[in-house]
Amino acid sequence: MNSMITMSPRAIALGAVVALATGALLVSSVATRQDVHAADSNTAVPTSRVMEATAGIRVLSAHSVGDGGIIDLRYQVLDANKASIVEGDVTKTPQITDVDSGAVLHDTAAMRHGHAMRPAGEYFLLYYNQGGSVKPGDFINVSIDGVTLNDVPVT
């Protein structure tokens, strides 16, 4: 199966450094949260080339649904083999951390695809929003297997 991205040496190096350092929190490649105001539908979703290279996915959006009880995280599969960890390896389910409150969400329901993912397909993870901790307007960090994408706006 063809990988839709090629991992640059720089990305590999960066990923390794980050993994060696503290694991998380530092890898937002495009910080979009320049100011203190709340996320809204105009706030751009950041991307992480490291995450795209290591997990094979690009985070597309995060929404508060189910009357606030559920956070609906959507992502696109860039590399179906790498992305299979997202649903296939229960120890590596992406974790959501609310930037302001520090609340962590990791209980998810996934749309399963008969054991295989489709390159370029879009998928979802629904997070039980423990205690309603993540609210529309918040920013969240999404961590997958030691790589973190910072400041994803929640609408």
Place this chain on the structure above:
Amino acid sequence: MNLRRLLAGGLSLTVLTGALFAAAASPSSGATPIAGEGIMCEPGNGSYTMTAAAGRMTLPDGNTIYTWGYHTPTHDFQNTAPTLCVTVGTPVRVALTNNLTADTSLMFPGMPNVQADGVESAPLSDATGRVTSLAPIAPANGGTVTYTFTPNKPGTYLYESGTDVNTQIEMGLYGALIVRPAASATQAYDDPRTAFEPNREFLHVLSQVDPQIHSDVELGKPVDWSTYSPKYFLLNGRSAPDTVSPNDAAWLPYQPYGSMVHVRPQDPNGGDTLPALVRYINVMNTDAAFHPHGNTERVIAEDAAPLDSAGSGDSSYGSFLVDVGASRTVDAMFTWYDVEKYDPVSNPIPVALSPFQDIILKGTWYAMSPYLGLQQNLPAGITQFNQCGEYYHMAHNHALDKATNYGATFGGQMTLIRIDPLNGCPAK
């Protein structure tokens, strides 16, 4: 990490905490409308304008599909026609403009004496007497027609295009017509037993999409129905899990209608006092068997005919599979009782629950507690700001091939039933 962010975090925390205290002091009471939930009626008070137009819909797998729908005063374009909520005895006017390149029309089965531009709305025929449309048309490329009628019977109705019906209904030209009894807007019918909890009124319009047909129509190619094979199965114009996004979610600009059912337990000590009403409409060409988890529903009407005809006794029936025949409507009552009243201290669940590491938690939703209203046993490191512990059940088409997004499970004609604790869920 900069100072501004830290400040912002601290500030939000303060605001958040304040909000929670306020919420704890006055838990929301039963009938409070919840923004973005429940049936969303088109504004207009019986007078509506809509323009048939082409647009797009999005599916949870990232697919975008060319569809037909309507432009309205409130939406640039919407899949599933506006939900029209009208009242027995009050005249209704629907002004239709047609921006499609094909003639179109609307028909309102079940409505009496429908007029089109002031004359009886009757099927059109060509010179040889063959039917060309089931209702007078708004001609292609800007034509108009205005339908008027005065509903005389409450209930749930399907209104839809009467022109080139196979294609136009597949493309999306259908919607819900809700007729309320004159006596009460919170009763399904004249019978007071059909009263439902205010703001607990939900709509499930079941339809399906074969992307090939939509592509053929977009490209102006002839449509081949012999290979018809729907791949997406919609609830109110959305496919799960988009179904649990709120009404008018900004990220679904052309699919405004959510379908999550949201209740509280019925109980003398709080919660809901009346059932929720779920109005089902099946637009598909096959029967639908819709399965609400959590409890059996009581079917109180079919095709806007209450199952309690005067003098002959109540013929409503319980159903854990709500059968909605092709092009039919069903009204059903949903309630949920906290029968066992499990409580971790005074009435624990009588079996040892498996250690959490023994059941798959990731890849599932689980509040870490099986108890309504409680979240507990939180693993270290999880911060807990308040407690709600609401339950979620699913509700789905039990033809399980239709609970998929192009074959992927946990999709399609599926939504959630959310059950809040007796005293509600603290403010979000």
Place this chain on the structure above:
Amino acid sequence: MTDDTTSSVSPLLSRRNFLRAGVLGAAGTGVAMYASKQAPRAAAAAPTFVPTKTDEVHLVGTDGWVSMPTSAPPVDPYWPDSYAPNPYNMYVFGFRNVTGLSDAQVIAQRGLAQISAPILAFDEGSEVKISLTNLGLSQRPDLVDGHTMHWHGFNNAIPIFDGVPEMSASVPIGKTMIYYYRPHDAGTFMYHCHFEDVEHVQMGMNGLIYVRPKMNADGNRYVYNDARTKYDREFPLYLSEVQPESHWRDAHIQITDWASYDPGFSLFNGRAYPDTLEGTFDPMTVYPAGSQGERLRYQPRGSVITANAGETILLRIASLGYIRHTITLDGVPLHVVGADATQLIGADGHDNSYITNSVAVGPGESRDVLFTAPAPGTYKLYDRNFSNLSNDGGGGYGGMLTEIRVSAPGTLPAQAR
């Protein structure tokens, strides 16, 4: 031929004969509101439930091989499946009832699933503990699929025991979870795995649950707590379909497009005609090589209905197929007294049961149907949707077809309970 309705359930289940002195349920009295069907229970502030007894059942979920009628035309390469060990021809997932077996015996059932699932039967007012062990898939060690127990139609369910993995939990390979229920409502229910449901249900993880009414304590047999639902014999008529292509794809590590569902075999109690006429077998028994018992022991239940003329027969019809079926019985009037485990009475007690010659059953629905056994003879019971009367598109008859064999009054002994 003997009645078989209780033979394949575990000894533990048949202990229900010894009903404790239960409270006689009052027949449905008129209640005013649509809302109030269960309200009296909910009104009790403190739990007052005292179970009449406890049923403990141990189920396993695994995969295995079964046999569709060998007379059907092959559909290359999907059926017969080249991987299938003799004398089987189709890959399935399924449950097995392993109650009372030793740990070693339980583990030995890996790869020996049955379809349809073992019938479970409980009494209203009892408490039920169902342990579900996931034995994994012998043919697909690459898959880490969980399994769950979804009691389909259980009223006022709580999510942890509803078996929807996305809403609660599922059982990983090698683990066991106990599901706890207090059935408060009599009727014909179903159960199935809800893990990737379109696949696991199609693969065979589905079957029947009966809840018998408290009123049975008077020594008679009723469908509901209402004397009008009295019967003499009961038979399961469990409907499902299988699409050989998707079973083959699961065995051969390929992906099915579920949106193109087109089943090849339609089944009564897990078998297609003429296998429906074969006897009831036991998955734990070793049958002689080449015998029907060897071929059908993982589809253990036959569908021949036996009765004495004049007796009242209960058909517990339920479907976890994905298409609609219409069951008819050769000119014998069918009295539908319950649907979806709810007696057909209105909120005011009005009798809404009805007599028909055809009973439509959609996906996930159940119907409780009474009929009076007609004059001695053999009658055909089948799906009037004739496209379900062929095996994999072949000629002749197959699929959902079985027989009612009626004897002269007094010929057959009373059915064991």
